[in-house]
Amino acid sequence: MDAPAITDSKAPVLEVQGLRTVFHTSEGMIHAVNGVSFYLRAGELVGVVGESGSGKSVTMMSLMKLLPEPPAEIVGGSALLEGRDLLRLEPSALRHVRGGEIGFVFQDPMTSLNPVFTIGYQLTEPLREHLGMSRSEARARAIDLLSLVGIPTPEERLNDFPHQFSGGMRQRVMIAIALACDPKVLIADEPTTALDVTIQAQILELVKSLRQELGMGIVWITHDLGVVAGIADRVMVMYGGLVVEHARVSELYARPMHPYTRALLETLPSLDGTRSDRLRSIAGQPPHMTQAPSACPFAPRCTHVHDRCLAENPPLVEAAPGHDVACWWRPPEQVSESEVNADA
Amino acid sequence: MLDHAISDETLLSVQNLSKHFPVYKGIIRHQVGVIKAVDGISFDIRKGETLGLVGESGCGKSTAGRTILRLYDATEGTITFGGQNVAELSGESLRRIRPRMQMIFQDPQACLNPRMTVSSIIAEPLDEHATVKGRAKQDRVSELLDAVGMNPRFANRYPHEFSGGQRQRIGIARALALDPDFIVCDEPIAALDVSIQAQVVNLLEELQSRLGLTYLFISHDLSMVRHIADRVAVMYLGKVVELADREQLYADPKHPYTRALLSAVPIPNPEVETKRTRIILKGDVPSPANPPKGCRFCTRCPEAIEKCHSVEPDWRKLGDGRHVACHLAE
Numbered sequence: 001m002d003a004p005a006i007t008d009s010k011a012p013v014l015e016v017q018g019l020r021t022v023f024h025t026s027e028g029m030i031h032a033v034n035g036v037s038f039y040l041r042a043g044e045l046v047g048v049v050g051e052s053g054s055g056k057s058v059t060m061m062s063l064m065k066l067l068p069e070p071p072a073e074i075v076g077g078s079a080l081l082e083g084r085d086l087l088r089l090e091p092s093a094l095r096h097v098r099g100g101e102i103g104f105v106f107q108d109p110m111t112s113l114n115p116v117f118t119i120g121y122q123l124t125e126p127l128r129e130h131l132g133m134s135r136s137e138a139r140a141r142a143i144d145l146l147s148l149v150g151i152p153t154p155e156e157r158l159n160d161f162p163h164q165f166s167g168g169m170r171q172r173v174m175i176a177i178a179l180a181c182d183p184k185v186l187i188a189d190e191p192t193t194a195l196d197v198t199i200q201a202q203i204l205e206l207v208k209s210l211r212q213e214l215g216m217g218i219v220w221i222t223h224d225l226g227v228v229a230g231i232a233d234r235v236m237v238m239y240g241g242l243v244v245e246h247a248r249v250s251e252l253y254a255r256p257m258h259p260y261t262r263a264l265l266e267t268l269p270s271l272d273g274t275r276s277d278r279l280r281s282i283a284g285q286p287p288h289m290t291q292a293p294s295a296c297p298f299a300p301r302c303t304h305v306h307d308r309c310l311a312e313n314p315p316l317v318e319a320a321p322g323h324d325v326a327c328w329w330r331p332p333e334q335v336s337e338s339e340v341n342a343d344a
Numbered sequence: 345m346l347d348h349a350i351s352d353e354t355l356l357s358v359q360n361l362s363k364h365f366p367v368y369k370g371i372i373r374h375q376v377g378v379i380k381a382v383d384g385i386s387f388d389i390r391k392g393e394t395l396g397l398v399g400e401s402g403c404g405k406s407t408a409g410r411t412i413l414r415l416y417d418a419t420e421g422t423i424t425f426g427g428q429n430v431a432e433l434s435g436e437s438l439r440r441i442r443p444r445m446q447m448i449f450q451d452p453q454a455c456l457n458p459r460m461t462v463s464s465i466i467a468e469p470l471d472e473h474a475t476v477k478g479r480a481k482q483d484r485v486s487e488l489l490d491a492v493g494m495n496p497r498f499a500n501r502y503p504h505e506f507s508g509g510q511r512q513r514i515g516i517a518r519a520l521a522l523d524p525d526f527i528v529c530d531e532p533i534a535a536l537d538v539s540i541q542a543q544v545v546n547l548l549e550e551l552q553s554r555l556g557l558t559y560l561f562i563s564h565d566l567s568m569v570r571h572i573a574d575r576v577a578v579m580y581l582g583k584v585v586e587l588a589d590r591e592q593l594y595a596d597p598k599h600p601y602t603r604a605l606l607s608a609v610p611i612p613n614p615e616v617e618t619k620r621t622r623i624i625l626k627g628d629v630p631s632p633a634n635p636p637k638g639c640r641f642c643t644r645c646p647e648a649i650e651k652c653h654s655v656e657p658d659w660r661k662l663g664d665g666r667h668v669a670c671h672l673a674e
Contacts (some may be wrong), residue, residue, distance in 0.1 A: 226610030230617035269571035279543035
């Protein structure tokens with residue numbers, strides 16, 4: 001293998017183990033996250049891919065305790081931020097983590113910015129709150145941050161309200177707020193989904209350059225496999241509240257192993273290359289999550305399903321170096337490869 | 345795309361179509377300006393083809409679709425459909441042409457009345473425009489549900505009992521109820537998950553080849569448009585800037601905006617992505633209330649010359665049959 005194995009030297013800054021979150025609703029319990037484990041190192045970007053309801057946002061909201069409890073309840077697991085378990089922190093300590101050590105960027109910049117406060121106020125608030133800066137220090141830092149995210153004439157724009165910014169500019173402001181206290185971890189939940197492609201391209205370029213400059217760990221939640229391909233180091237694919245596949249980005253796209261990942265990549269029409277007459281589609285619907293998974297959640301839609309899939313939920317295991325997959329089935333090319341390796 | 349017959353016959357012809365929305369201000373609501381949402385667009389759609397209409401939010405693509413169907417009254421221009429100018433029809437003659445032109449909406453949640461059963465939603469156009477009653481009407485509803493791949497037994501359920509993809513199928517069944525010739529699909533898959541998008545697109549294509557439908561497919565998803573459309577029109581700030589056959593447009597885009605748009609689309613392949621050089625457009629789309637002088641794209645165009653800031657480029661036909669509005673295109 002040319003790429004270095006994923007499990008290498010640096011200790012992770014964030015390590016989540018066996019996270020499980022449920023929602024108590026009038027129609028019964030919804031098992032949104034069913035035992036998710038992952039880690040994030042400083043300076044790397046992990047993409048989390050999945051469809052709506054796959055549990056990708058709930059996972060990240062859970063570890064920041066941002067979900068209203070009830071209806072939500074975190075029923076198991078741990079989330080260690082440099083050794084401290086976020087799930088067991090006192091509310092006051094957690095306040096310092098949120099917006100301080102962990103920054104958050106949400107999908108819709110209009111609803112996550114407060115419309116009645118100026119951008120300057122919203123940007124200096126975390127600086128004064130978390131870092132105890134004076135008004136003038138915070139203002140100077142706010143100007144730096146706005147120019148860092150590429151907003152022209154930052155001194156003037158500080159006094160503007162969110163509605164005076166365009167969608168792309170608002171998302172830049174959100175990123176500036178998330179970066180305000182030099183977080184160790186940045187969680188970006190579909191940050192470009194509400195934006196047009198040309199604006200999305202601007203934001204992606206910005207994040208790429210900021211990563212090199214700031215060296216924090218980033219979790220990037222998205223449903224767009226194209227976005228992940230361009231920016232991520234590693235990718236986790238989620239389905240039914242579980243991580244079903246995890247690998248380095250080049251490995252995942254070159255040798256996807258889980259039938260869901262494979263199908264997902266095949267359903268996408270391409271911008272170049274050959275056009276197929278008919279799109280491959282994945283039959284059926286995503287699972288309802290009203291029961292904790294006792295079988296593989298993808299089994300009802302899977303083309304490689306067999307008896308074991310319906311009886312036992314496959315654990316996430318390392319099937320190739322640095323490539324984890326939760327599936328009883330192995331793609332034929334991979335089986336023959338490992339045989340070749342065994343022979344050699 | 346499935347094989348479907350495209351004839352040389354023009355089904356719909358749009359000439360110099362404009363839709364301006366007045367802007368009012370103050371207590372006495374005097375008009376202070378206009379939003380030129382669609383500002384002089386022209387194209388033909390041949391019978392049996394799919395014309396893709398792409399562009400970013402606010403470029404006027406949905407307004408164009410709605411104006412063509414006379415959901416909005418056109419400010420200027422003609423829409424020739426079935427030998428009549430739809431823009432000028434009114435009363436009974438407009439009502440008679442409506443069944444032939446239908447629409448599929450973006451948000452399958454919002455476009456279905458939550459208090460109506462699936463059966464009454466699909467039968468509503470039949471009640472309005474057709475004379476089928478009783479048993480025959482129920483049969484037609486079942487037939488339509490079957491055509492969109494849904495179990496006719498679900499006819500008495502309500503929209504909330506269905507998933508997004510299934511609701512979109514109900515919307516498609518309703519659009520098909522009156523046997524239309526032409527359907528405007530306004531971002532029909534934008535609200536759906538990736539795995540469900542393919543199901544709906546495949547359904548639209550099957551229906552097209554089976555029923556000989558003509559589509560105007562409005563979307564911001566350039567990869568999907570490449571899959572479904574025969575020809576593609578690119579809109580920017582109320583104008584069509586380029587119109588070409590699918591292969592031409594994607595292989596060799598002539599307008600700088602088309603090039604930038606295509607280069608901004610992320611490709612799900614890390615090797616390609618890391619090697620690609622992107623054209624990153626600066627700034628945002630200007631306001632359609634106050635579009636720039638000259639070419640509308642000149643404020644963001646990486647190739648703009650002086651002429652672009654003063655003279656609006658003509659909508660001209662190039663040697664290979666495509667249309668483009670750019671001074672520099674050859």
